[in-house]
Amino acid sequence: MITGTATPPASGVAVVRRPRRVRGLWLLVAALVLLAAMVGSVTIGSRDVDWSAVLGAVAGGVDGFDQAAVAKRIPRTLLAVVAGAALGVSGAVMQGVTRNPLADPGILGINLGASLAVVTGLAYFGLAAASTTIWVAIIGAGATAVFVYTVGSLGRGGATPLKLALAGAATSAALASVITAVVLPRGDIASSVRSWQIGGVGGATVVQLEQVLPFLVVGFLVCLLSARGLNSLALGDELAAGLGERVAIARGAAALGSVVLCGAATAVTGPIGFVGLVVPHACRLIVGVDHRWLLPFSAVVGAILLTVADVLGRIVARPAEIDVGIITALIGAPIFIAIVRRQKVSAL
Amino acid sequence: MTERQPVAAPGLGGRTPSTLDRVVGGRRGRRRRRVAVMTTLAALIVAVFLISLMVGNTFYPPSDVVRVVLGQDVPGASFTVGRLRLPRAVLAVIAGASFGLAGVTFQTMLRNPLASPDIIGISAGSSAAAAFAIVTLSLGATEVSVFAIVVGLAVAVLVYVLAYRGGVAGTRLILIGIGVAAMLDSVTTYILSRAAQWDLQEATRWLTGSLNGTSWSQVGPVVVALLVLGPVLLAQSRNLAATRLGDDTAAALGVRVDRTRLIVIVAAVGLIAFATAASGPIAFVAFLSGPIASRIVGRGGSMLMPAALVGALLVLVADLTGQYLLGARYPVGVVTGVLGAPFLIWLIIRTNRAGGSL
Numbered sequence: 001m002i003t004g005t006a007t008p009p010a011s012g013v014a015v016v017r018r019p020r021r022v023r024g025l026w027l028l029v030a031a032l033v034l035l036a037a038m039v040g041s042v043t044i045g046s047r048d049v050d051w052s053a054v055l056g057a058v059a060g061g062v063d064g065f066d067q068a069a070v071a072k073r074i075p076r077t078l079l080a081v082v083a084g085a086a087l088g089v090s091g092a093v094m095q096g097v098t099r100n101p102l103a104d105p106g107i108l109g110i111n112l113g114a115s116l117a118v119v120t121g122l123a124y125f126g127l128a129a130a131s132t133t134i135w136v137a138i139i140g141a142g143a144t145a146v147f148v149y150t151v152g153s154l155g156r157g158g159a160t161p162l163k164l165a166l167a168g169a170a171t172s173a174a175l176a177s178v179i180t181a182v183v184l185p186r187g188d189i190a191s192s193v194r195s196w197q198i199g200g201v202g203g204a205t206v207v208q209l210e211q212v213l214p215f216l217v218v219g220f221l222v223c224l225l226s227a228r229g230l231n232s233l234a235l236g237d238e239l240a241a242g243l244g245e246r247v248a249i250a251r252g253a254a255a256l257g258s259v260v261l262c263g264a265a266t267a268v269t270g271p272i273g274f275v276g277l278v279v280p281h282a283c284r285l286i287v288g289v290d291h292r293w294l295l296p297f298s299a300v301v302g303a304i305l306l307t308v309a310d311v312l313g314r315i316v317a318r319p320a321e322i323d324v325g326i327i328t329a330l331i332g333a334p335i336f337i338a339i340v341r342r343q344k345v346s347a348l
Numbered sequence: 349m350t351e352r353q354p355v356a357a358p359g360l361g362g363r364t365p366s367t368l369d370r371v372v373g374g375r376r377g378r379r380r381r382r383v384a385v386m387t388t389l390a391a392l393i394v395a396v397f398l399i400s401l402m403v404g405n406t407f408y409p410p411s412d413v414v415r416v417v418l419g420q421d422v423p424g425a426s427f428t429v430g431r432l433r434l435p436r437a438v439l440a441v442i443a444g445a446s447f448g449l450a451g452v453t454f455q456t457m458l459r460n461p462l463a464s465p466d467i468i469g470i471s472a473g474s475s476a477a478a479a480f481a482i483v484t485l486s487l488g489a490t491e492v493s494v495f496a497i498v499v500g501l502a503v504a505v506l507v508y509v510l511a512y513r514g515g516v517a518g519t520r521l522i523l524i525g526i527g528v529a530a531m532l533d534s535v536t537t538y539i540l541s542r543a544a545q546w547d548l549q550e551a552t553r554w555l556t557g558s559l560n561g562t563s564w565s566q567v568g569p570v571v572v573a574l575l576v577l578g579p580v581l582l583a584q585s586r587n588l589a590a591t592r593l594g595d596d597t598a599a600a601l602g603v604r605v606d607r608t609r610l611i612v613i614v615a616a617v618g619l620i621a622f623a624t625a626a627s628g629p630i631a632f633v634a635f636l637s638g639p640i641a642s643r644i645v646g647r648g649g650s651m652l653m654p655a656a657l658v659g660a661l662l663v664l665v666a667d668l669t670g671q672y673l674l675g676a677r678y679p680v681g682v683v684t685g686v687l688g689a690p691f692l693i694w695l696i697i698r699t700n701r702a703g704g705s706l
């Protein structure tokens with residue numbers, strides 16, 4: 001967009017764009033890594049299985065313990081992949097929409113908003129059907145996003161990273177308390193409280209995957225279509241308008257796509273934080289800031305991150321497991337701190 | 349503050365009161381208000397304390413309760429009130445006061461209401477340490493407190509060091525603290541998930557704070573900590589107020605800034621750690637007490653004592669509310685969390701509106 005010159009960027013200057021060939025190569029590498037992570041995810045666990053069992057199970061066999069174990073791990077792996085991709089893209093879009101390096105569906109409390117909506121539905125409105133759950137989660141996510149953004153953007157300077165992050169942290173704290181308050185007296189759903197406090201992919205089923213997939217596909221498409229708009233928005237609202245972008249529509253559509261993605265993912269996995277924060281930052285280092293590349297790349301890297309985190313959780317705590325939401329927070333929070341440290345005070 | 353004789357009686361010779369009169373009068377009025385507010389708070393604490401000893405599954409009249417508190421043997425009430433309700437109510441008061449005192453200390457020192465230990469991760473650190481010591485290592489109360497204070501101090505130092513880049517900006521410190529708190533919370537969750545099974549009661553205790561199942565053995569260390577560290581903090585309150593003016597001004601006023609800061613941080617983290625080891629990090633009490641106290645007391649004077657009273661009252665009332673007024677029994681941290689978070693949001697909105705530097 002801006003780069004018309006052929007001069008290579010001086011060292012120390014952030015990469016704005018890389019040659020198409022390099023980016024394509026990186027995307028290929030990332031896809032291969034993802035494939036390896038998926039293979040690891042179906043083979044590694046409290047019970048190690050050999051190749052023949054994996055191949056047999058993928059072909060649909062359920063003979064013996066090994067194949068049964070693999071058959072349990074396949075939906076789990078697929079859920080980690082799609083949820084990770086959704087959260088990665090959602091975070092990248094949120095950072096683009098708010099022009100805020102600290103935006104993330106977890107940090108802004110949006111995942112917890114989705115959680116609260118689902119929990120309230122389960123406790124008081126007899127919510128049972130899984131497809132309704134996803135709608136409810138998306139509405140909860142959307143309402144929370146609007147609320148946090150409104151609180152964070154009041155006053156001078158608009159939505160600065162500090163104000164947004166604080167509004168998100170305060171909202172998260174409130175939502176977490178209310179979730180506990182809603183669930184505690186309900187013995188019948190209290191057993192599933194844990195999954196609404198800590199995100200995980202352990203209990204995935206094929207049915208869940210089938211139900212959430214349409215929402216994710218729609219979310220991905222909306223986000224990808226708004227990639228160009230996000231590039232314009234990155235220049236500032238005035239410049240974007242000057243380039244012929246309808247700022248409000250572009251921003252609204254992108255935000256909607258991102259909310260659908262994180263809401264739908266949360267409806268199945270529970271709140272998983274920091275994926276949407278870490279992934280876009282890592283991807284920007286590799287492919288630059290062009291959202292048309294950044295978003296697909298964030299999807300692949302998000303899928304890698306969540307799959308690997310899930311496998312790690314199974315290895316570290318053998319024979320038990322650590323929920324993937326705990327692992328992502330442990331990986332993500334230091335990176336959040338590093339990003340805060342890099343910011344200038346005036347920018348906060 | 350040096351006492352000054354009122355120089356001119358107001359209305360002398362029909363003269364309008366001088367500036368000095370107004371200053372003296374204003375100061376006297378503030379002091380009067382302060383004493384009145386603190387007396388009211390103390391009376392409320394005593395009242396709610398007694399109520400929380402009386403009500404429950406069985407109601408005991410005030411006479412029985414007072415006799416039990418005085419150490420007499422009353423059939424039935426001695427066990428229910430003396431062993432179940434009394435330690436719980438005492439811990440509510442002591443932990444609340446500890447959180448309030450430590451919270452307002454940090455807020456004063458860092459000159460930012462958001463910089464309270466429960467927001468910048470110190471409570472989360474103490475809580476993770478206490479959970480580890482109790483759930484994983486099965487240590488006793490004293491060791492747990494030591495563990496919690498060491499980790500709490502380490503977190504305080506860590507957040508400070510991470511936020512230091514040629515000076516500490518309040519905003520950076522708060523954001524980094526939020527990140528550290530998120531990480532420590534997930535450590536706590538991990539520790540709890542490694543325990544035999546997910547115990548919701550344990551989990552709420554270490555994540556949001558709870559007074560359920562309080563026994564006298566837990567209360568002892570917290571009382572001692574408050575009796576030792578509370579006076580230390582109160583003794584430093586004037587120096588602390590001076591550091592608000594900036595390090596150079598405070599040094600010029602004769603305050604040994606670094607020494608004051610070290611004493612204050614160790615004492616405040618100690619209070620947090622001991623209270624957290626017993627009750628868990630009761631959500632937002634440290635954050636709320638200071639701002640509430642300064643609202644009702646008004647400006648001027650040290651906020652330490654009023655904040656301690658507000659903290660104690662807050663935890664007592666929240667525990668009573670959570671236990672009896674809401675249909676189901678909620679741990680105290682859930683109640684203070686639901687109450688405190690909107691206040692935090694309101695504070696953010698108000699500060700944003702005012703265009704102040706958050």
